[in-house]
Amino acid sequence: MKNMEKYKMGEKVLMKGNEALAEGAVRAGCRFFAGYPITPQNEIPEYLSWRIFEVGGTFIQSESEIAAINMIFGVAACGVRGMTSSSGCGISLKQEGISYIASAELPFFYANIIRGGPGLGNIAPAQSDYFQATRGGGHGDYRVIVLAPNSVTEMGNFPKLAYDLADKYRNPCMVLADGLLGQMMEPMEFNFDWVDPDKLPPKDYIVTGCKGRPRRIINTLHMIPSILEKHNWHLYEKYQRIEENEVRFEGCNLEDAEIVIVAYGTSARISTEAVIKGRKKGIKVGLFRPITLWPFPKKAINELADRVKKLLVVEMNMGQMVEDVEIAVSGKSAIHFLGRPGGSLPTGDEVLDKVEEILSKPASPERERGK
Amino acid sequence: MGRIYKKPVSMTKIAMRYCPGCGHSIAHRLIAEVIDELDIRERAVGIAPVGCSVFLDEYMDCDMIQVPHGRGCASATGMKRVRPDLIVFSYQGDGDLAAIGTAETIHAATRSENFTVIFINNAIYGMTGGQQAPTTMPGQKTTTNPYGREVKVHGYPIKVCEMLSALDGPIYLERVAVNNVPNVLKAKRAIKKAFQIQLDGLGFTLVEILSPCPTGWGVIPKKACEYVDEKMSKYYPLGVYKDLTKKK
Amino acid sequence: MEETITKLKAKIKIIETLCKGCGYCIDACPKKILEMASYSNQSGYHPARCIKPEDCIGCALCYQVCPEIAIEVEKL
Structure with a gap:
């Protein structure tokens, strides 16, 4: 395999926060991006629109945020590291899909580069989507893991952490940054090795075609209340484990x-x-x-x-x-x-x-x- | 020994829970027969929508995923882009595909994503109790227009095959029905052709199936099949709307 | 005494528990050998039944229109 690594681990580079996040995602094994333009996160899709093809991945500028998140649903169901990003109002549109993915227990990573709200608000940096992010954001009882970087270095390195946590717990994991972190430039370095997605541990819950095994169903419909209750308690137990093991602070x-x-x-x-x-x-x-x-x-x-x-x-x-x-x-x-x-x-x-x-x-x- | 006609291998043993005379189950069987005949069960991933056919995932004996209402074409896009070797089909009703999921459908079609859409048009929302669908015909009564669809109020129905045929992306669009033997056999040929086009990697295919919904229409199954002939296929003419396979 | 041996052309089997009595098969049968039973199955539907299995020609048109896949036909 030819060397696809753009920067060496520990190499000091000057980067914009959004670009560091995008490169970090690719470095962490992201091979699919779908998203819809919205300021102040546009550098993420713009960067990935060429970069992800260099590593054999795919980029789609979708017709809407809703389509983007559901493309990611399909990608996560196939076991590929996919990502989407947006800002404020765009993340609101994605909440339906995020709720489905959380219920289906599929891992994926997304970023909210927050802009001022509510409504169309403005394109200036804000932290007004804290509630939306930390309470799940969409309908139903669920949580997503929320990472909050405060530097371009963290913007570049959190995608790896996000993917690892997402895979470990089979849960969506997001980076919650803002327009300032997305737009600012400063020296940064990647602190993790290039991830070869083909060498990640196999997942036994994804749809790959049922060759040599019973069929798999990825489903979020549980018509019988006792079955849904059991599923929800299972999610709760998982969220408890995350609360016990994954708290990070400084x-x-x-x-x-x-x-x-x-x-x-x-x-x-x-x-x-x-x-x-x-x-x-x-x-x-x-x-x-x-x-x-x-x-x-x-x-x-x-x-x-x-x-x-x-x-x-x-x-x-x-x-x-x-x-x-x-x-x-x-x-x-x-x-x-x-x-x-x-x-x-x-x-x-x-x-x-x-x-x-x-x-x-x-x-x-x-x-x-x-x- | 001649041929044996029985439940296709690509279907589970679970009995289908649709209403008597429902076209969904016939469509399910045709898809399963095609999957059997093309020997693609082990590569197939089906997408079950929201609506009556959400139960598709119980009946197909292949990998299945159930996605949000209207988003089948988006999820299928993601799957097919990262796993082109899979055979992906999205099974969607009229509310799913032509109302809430119109954008996803049109854009997947115009990108000519290489998967197959099976579109069930029964001119009504079945599962929620027979409300007006985007395909409800002028004058047709539903629970949300008890005096019949009034176009001045609710506008005209969407003719999906006609609409999509205006795009450059789709490779194959055909409208069929499952209300009698000849139509069922034609429907199967159309589904098989659509899957074959996907296997050949040519691009977007959609088969629209006019399907009886006796319960939603408030008629006995036999009358529902007659209604497909007498009313539906007049408003939604059967036939091939686009076929680029010959040119390619 | 002369014995007439009729060679069966096909075998038809109706799984009555699956049948929901829509009657599609009865209309589709060219030999008109299917009818609605007077009794009900466990789901409360009058299932279709074959009154003259020996007349079945194995065309399987009943199979083609049966929504429940409650009919199996074997052409002999």
């Missing part, structure tokens, strides 16, 4: 922190600046960054709340993850919120100002609403 300056910022993705990046500036000023501020948004690092945040009595949740929305933090903290610490919805970004100074304001007041058990 902490910075937590040891002596008096206040900890909880943020993911771009807002975590901005908050890092606040932490650095704050520490220079002698403020004991730390950062807790969930990497998996589902499963959410509930336990780690709960333990953090045992010793840190003030938490500041920073999000580019009206307050979504803050609700998960509240559940995790269970009233043990005061939770404050700084949100910028509608495609606006908070600045590092804005976050630091908020930190200083919170520290100047006694801890209150009530979460502050609003900005």
